[in-house]
Amino acid sequence: MTTANAGTDSSTIDVAGVPLSYESSGEGPVMALLPHETGSMGAGELQRLLAENHRVAAPTLPGWDGTPRHEWMGSVRDMAVLMNLTLDKRDAGPINLVGLGFGAWIAAEMATMNQDRIAHLILVNPMGLQPNDGEIMDQFLLGHEAYLQAGYHDLDRMAAHYSDGQPSVDELVEQDENREMTARIAWKPYMFSQTLAQLLTEVRIPTRVLISSHDQIVPPSCGQQYVDAMPNATLGRIDDAGHFAAIEQPAALAQAITEFCAT
Amino acid sequence: MHIMYFTEQPMSTYPREAGRDAGNTALMISNEHFDPVDGSRLYNERLREYILCEEVGFDGIMLNEHHNAPFCMQAKTNVFASILAAVTDRVKIVPLGNPLPLSENPVRIAEELAMIDMISGGRLVSGIVRGGGTEQLAAGVNPAYNRERFIEAHDLIVKTWTQPGPFRWEGKHYQNRIVNPWTTPLQKPHPRIWVPGVASRETTEWAAQHRYPYICLNTTLEATQKIWEVYDEAANEVGYEPGPENRGYLLRVHVQDTEEKALEGAAEFNWMMGEFTGLAHPVWSSPAGYSSPQHRRALVEIANNRRPSPRGGAAPSLDTQIETMQIIAGTPDQVVEKLRVVMEGTRPGIFAIWGNDGSVSHEDSKRCIELLGKEVLPAVREIADELELNSPFDVDAPVSLEHSAPATIATAAAGGA
Numbered sequence: 001m002t003t004a005n006a007g008t009d010s011s012t013i014d015v016a017g018v019p020l021s022y023e024s025s026g027e028g029p030v031m032a033l034l035p036h037e038t039g040s041m042g043a044g045e046l047q048r049l050l051a052e053n054h055r056v057a058a059p060t061l062p063g064w065d066g067t068p069r070h071e072w073m074g075s076v077r078d079m080a081v082l083m084n085l086t087l088d089k090r091d092a093g094p095i096n097l098v099g100l101g102f103g104a105w106i107a108a109e110m111a112t113m114n115q116d117r118i119a120h121l122i123l124v125n126p127m128g129l130q131p132n133d134g135e136i137m138d139q140f141l142l143g144h145e146a147y148l149q150a151g152y153h154d155l156d157r158m159a160a161h162y163s164d165g166q167p168s169v170d171e172l173v174e175q176d177e178n179r180e181m182t183a184r185i186a187w188k189p190y191m192f193s194q195t196l197a198q199l200l201t202e203v204r205i206p207t208r209v210l211i212s213s214h215d216q217i218v219p220p221s222c223g224q225q226y227v228d229a230m231p232n233a234t235l236g237r238i239d240d241a242g243h244f245a246a247i248e249q250p251a252a253l254a255q256a257i258t259e260f261c262a263t
Numbered sequence: 264m265h266i267m268y269f270t271e272q273p274m275s276t277y278p279r280e281a282g283r284d285a286g287n288t289a290l291m292i293s294n295e296h297f298d299p300v301d302g303s304r305l306y307n308e309r310l311r312e313y314i315l316c317e318e319v320g321f322d323g324i325m326l327n328e329h330h331n332a333p334f335c336m337q338a339k340t341n342v343f344a345s346i347l348a349a350v351t352d353r354v355k356i357v358p359l360g361n362p363l364p365l366s367e368n369p370v371r372i373a374e375e376l377a378m379i380d381m382i383s384g385g386r387l388v389s390g391i392v393r394g395g396g397t398e399q400l401a402a403g404v405n406p407a408y409n410r411e412r413f414i415e416a417h418d419l420i421v422k423t424w425t426q427p428g429p430f431r432w433e434g435k436h437y438q439n440r441i442v443n444p445w446t447t448p449l450q451k452p453h454p455r456i457w458v459p460g461v462a463s464r465e466t467t468e469w470a471a472q473h474r475y476p477y478i479c480l481n482t483t484l485e486a487t488q489k490i491w492e493v494y495d496e497a498a499n500e501v502g503y504e505p506g507p508e509n510r511g512y513l514l515r516v517h518v519q520d521t522e523e524k525a526l527e528g529a530a531e532f533n534w535m536m537g538e539f540t541g542l543a544h545p546v547w548s549s550p551a552g553y554s555s556p557q558h559r560r561a562l563v564e565i566a567n568n569r570r571p572s573p574r575g576g577a578a579p580s581l582d583t584q585i586e587t588m589q590i591i592a593g594t595p596d597q598v599v600e601k602l603r604v605v606m607e608g609t610r611p612g613i614f615a616i617w618g619n620d621g622s623v624s625h626e627d628s629k630r631c632i633e634l635l636g637k638e639v640l641p642a643v644r645e646i647a648d649e650l651e652l653n654s655p656f657d658v659d660a661p662v663s664l665e666h667s668a669p670a671t672i673a674t675a676a677a678g679g680a
Contacts, residue, residue, distance in 0.1 A: 140400060140550050141291070145567045172563045180552035183407040 015086050018068050022059035026051025029119075029261070031096040033058040034083070034103030037182045038148065038175060039065045042161060042247040043100065049254035054096065054261070059083070061103075063181040065174060075185055076128070076193065080109030084117070093117030096261045100124045100246055101218065102182070102191070108226070111207075112199040120261045121207040124253065125218050125243050126226055127191045134219035136191040140183070144175040153214035153242035161247055200229040207233035208260040210245070210253065217243040264647035265654035266640055267323035267357055267615040268316040268632065269513060272309050273534070275622035276301040277333035282535060282542065289332035289541025290397040302336060308625040313347055315629055316354065319636020323355035323388070325513075325615045328362065330401040332541040341375045348383035356383055359459045359478060360390025363420075364412035365402040370439055372416070373423040380448040385672035389454045390478075391417060393466065395540065396548045407552030410465065412436045424453035425666065449673050452666040455655060457511065457613070464493055465555060471497035471505065474664040476613055476655060478511030481589060484608045487512065501664060507652040508660045511613030514605060515590045515620070518634040519627070522593045528631065529592035530581050531621025537578030545572065595638035602639070603646050612654040614643070
C-alpha cells in the first residue's frame with residue numbers, strides 16, 4: 001500500500017505477518033534510514049536533505065511510534081533479520097544503509113547477514129557494542145523528557161524542535177511506548193551485543209562511522225570500536241552535536257553521508 | 264478471622280538527611296548508608312517481636328521483601344519465613360510474597376517454600392507478587408515482561424507442587440528440561456496462595472479467577488470497596504460467590520498505653536518522607552511496560568512534571584491519615600472503636616495489622632504487640648464473629664478454583680505424598 005504526501009510516499013509492506021510502515025522520498029540510488037530507539041521523531045530534515053540525491057526509505061521500527069509490534073521479537077538481531085527479510089522481499093539493493101544510534105546497531109547487525117544487499121554502511125553514534133570506556137546511558141533511570149534532553153548538545157535546539165518549546169504529553173506517551181519496545185528487545189545486556197564485535201570482522205562493506213562531538217548517550221569509544229572491528233570502516237565526526245545529530249546538524253550529517261556514498 | 268502481624272522491617276538508623284539530600288529513598292540511594300552492626304541488631308529485635316506475636320495470640324506473621332531501600336531490610340522473604348518455621352509453633356507463616364518475576368528459576372522457589380512448609384508442619388501461606396517497579400530494576404529483570412513472567416512462574420510452581428515429576432517445562436520465559444524437585448509441600452493439594460496489591464485491576468481479576476484471596480495493602484476504604492467490586496465481578500464470571508474468606512486488608516495500627524505515646528509512634532509510619540515504599544523517580548517505580556497501558560498517560564505526566572506527583576511532599580499528613588483511618592493509633596479501647604468501622608467497611612476475613620515502623624524502639628514495639636494481642640485482638644475477634652468475617656481457615660475454603668478438594672496436611676499414614 002502506498003500513499004503520497006508532499007513528495008513523500010507513505011507505504012506499508014507485510015513482513016512476517018505484521019505490516020511495516022515506511023516513508024519514501026526523492027530520486028536516485030536507494031537509501032534506507034533506520035531511526036533511534038526514541039522513534040522517528042526529528043529525522044525529517046535529514047531525510048529531506050538526503051532525498052536530494054537518493055530515493056530514501058525511512059521505516060518505522062515495527063512496534064514503535066504506535067505501529068503494530070511482533071509479539072515474538074526478543075532481540076535487536078531479530079529486528080535486523082526482519083529488516084533483511086524486508087530487503088529480500090523488495091529485492092532491494094545494493095542499497096546505502098544509514099542507522100542512527102539504536103538504528104545503527106540494527107544496521108550493523110543487518111550487515112553481518114546480508115552484505116550483498118548493502119553498498120555503503122553509515123553508522124551514526126552507533127549503539128550495539130559494549131563501550132571500552134564508560135557506559136551507554138540508561139534511559140530507564142531518567143524521565144522521558146530528560147532522556148531526550150541528554151540527546152542534545154544545545155538545548156535551545158531541542159526547544160526549537162517542538163512547537164511549544166517542549167515535547168507534548170502525546171509525544172511523551174509515545175516515548176514511553178517506544179521505551180517499552182526498547183525494553184522488549186534490548187533490555188539485557190543494555191543496548192549492546194556480546195557477539196556482534198566478532199561478526200563485524202567479516203563485514204567488508206565500505207563503512208563510515210560518524211560520532212558527534214558531544215554525545216552524552218553513547219561514549220565516543222564505541223565509534224572507534226566499530227572502526228577497529230570492521231576491515232573497511234573509517235571514522236568521522238559531526239561537530240557541535242549531541243546524540244541526536246540528525247536534529248542538531250542535519251546539513252552536516254547529510255553532507256557527510258552523501259559524500260561517503262558517492263565514493 | 265485470621266489476624267496477622269506485619270512490619271516492613273525498616274532500617275530505622277538510616278540517616279534521614281541522606282534521603283532528603285539524594286531526593287530519593289529507594290533504588291539509587293547509596294547503600295553506604297547501611298550499617299550492618301545496626302542491621303544485625305534490628306534483625307534480631309524483629310525476630311524476638313515475631314516470637315512475641317505468637318505468644319500474645321496473633322494467628323499469623325506476614326512477611327515481605329524489597330530491595331535497594333531502607334524502608335525494608337528483608338531482601339529475601341523466604342529467609343525470615345524459614346527462621347520462623349523453626350522458632351514458632353502455631354502461627355501461620357505468610358510471606359506476601361515472593362516476587363515471582365525476579366526469579367530466573369521458579370522451581371527453586373517451589374523447593375524453598377516446600378521446605379518451609381514441611382519444617383513449619385504445614386503452616387505456610389505462599390503469597391506471590393509481581394514485585395514493584397524498582398524491584399525489577401534492582402534485579403535487572405525486564406519490566407516489559409513482568410506480568411507474563413509472574414503468570415508463567417505461578418503456573419510452573421503450582422504444577423511443580425501438584426504433579427509428580429519428572430516433567431518438562433518449555434515456556435516463553437522459563438525453560439526447565441527436568442522438573443523433579445525431591446521436596447514437595449506438606450500441605451495438599453498445595454499451600455494456600457494469597458495475592459497482595461494496591462491498584463492493579465489485572466492482578467485483582469487474576470486472583471479472583473483463581474479464587475486466591477486478595478489482600479489490599481493499606482488502601483483507602485473507598486479504593487478497597489472498588490477493588491472488591493472488581494474481584495466479585497471476576498469471581499462471578501468463573502462461577503463462585505466470594506466472601507470475606509477471599510478478602511484481606513492490611514492496616515497501620517499502633518497501640519500504646521496512652522494516646523499521646525501512640526500518636527508519637529504512629530508518626531513513624533511517615534518516617535521516610537511519608538513514603539512507606541520509598542521515594543523514587545516515577546520511571547523507577549513504573550518503568551515502561553511494567554504498568555497497565557491504561558495508566559501510561561498519567562504516569563508519563565507525573566514522570567515529566569506535567570502533573571503533580573501524589574507522592575513525596577504531597578503525601579497526606581498524619582492528621583489526615585488518622586482522620587481517614589489510613590492509620591489508627593491510640594489506646595486499645597480507642598483503636599477497637601475505629602477498627603470496627605474499618606471492618607464493617609472492608610469486611611475482610613484476613614486482617615493484617617502493620618504495627619510498628621520507622622524508629623519505634625524495640626521496647627515500644629513489644630508493648631504495642633502485647634497490647635494488640637491481649638486487648639485488641641480479643642475484641643476484634645468478637646466483632647469479626649458478629650460480622651461473620653470468616654477466614655479461609657474458618658470455612659475450610661478451597662485453596663484455588665483449580666484445586667477445590669479440601670485442603671489437608673499430609674500425614675505419615677498418607678505417605679507424605
